Amino acid sequence: MVTVVSDAGPLIHLSQISKLDLVRKLFGVVFITDGVKVEVFDKGMEFGHADAKAIGKGLADGWLKIASFPQFLASSAAKLEKAENISQTDAETLLLAVDKKAVLLVDEKLLTNLAKMYGLKVWNTWTILLQSLREDYLELNEINVAINELRKTKFTLNEKQAQELLADAKVIEKHKRKINKQKFS
Numbered sequence: 001m002v003t004v005v006s007d008a009g010p011l012i013h014l015s016q017i018s019k020l021d022l023v024r025k026l027f028g029v030v031f032i033t034d035g036v037k038v039e040v041f042d043k044g045m046e047f048g049h050a051d052a053k054a055i056g057k058g059l060a061d062g063w064l065k066i067a068s069f070p071q072f073l074a075s076s077a078a079k080l081e082k083a084e085n086i087s088q089t090d091a092e093t094l095l096l097a098v099d100k101k102a103v104l105l106v107d108e109k110l111l112t113n114l115a116k117m118y119g120l121k122v123w124n125t126w127t128i129l130l131q132s133l134r135e136d137y138l139e140l141n142e143i144n145v146a147i148n149e150l151r152k153t154k155f156t157l158n159e160k161q162a163q164e165l166l167a168d169a170k171v172i173e174k175h176k177r178k179i180n181k182q183k184f185s
Contacts (some may be wrong), residue, residue, distance in 0.1 A: 014125060028063065032067065105128070159174075
């Protein structure tokens with residue numbers, strides 16, 4: 001299975017809509033930094049966010065793992081943080097993914113662009129949902145529900161993006177039906 005490192009965003013967003021289990025199903029083990037753990041679990045529990053409990057369960061079950069940040073990358077993280085005006089947590093998450101040659105789960109545009117510059121494959125919340133549809137972990141109607149539920153949170157998604165996502169989901173569903181039809185013909 002591929003190595004995966006996650007930033008806070010996808011974990012929080014998927015937890016908010018009770019779909020965090022999709023990450024485990026798709027990737028098995030997912031690594032996070034101490035800083036991400038603080039964002040998604042410690043602060044979440046402190047503020048009483050329900051999504052933090054799901055993340056805590058992932059940590060307790062062992063599929064969500066805290067990876068020690070390699071000390072030899074500390075100065076690089078500090079330089080990256082300053083040069084790109086990103087948080088220490090984002091810099092460490094990005095460099096951990098580079099060090100592990102991992103797929104990076106991230107929703108932030110700036111961090112996504114930086115990850116691509118480093119040659120990383122990047123998945124976001126929507127990529128996870130669409131791949132889950134492909135692999136039959138979700139149904140088409142659940143994509144629409146996810147869009148509506150995420151709009152109730154602080155997740156930003158304009159109407160054009162929502163329509164594009166639904167169109168992609170419908171293409172995936174149509175392709176799955178075509179393959180199933182061929183199997184039974």
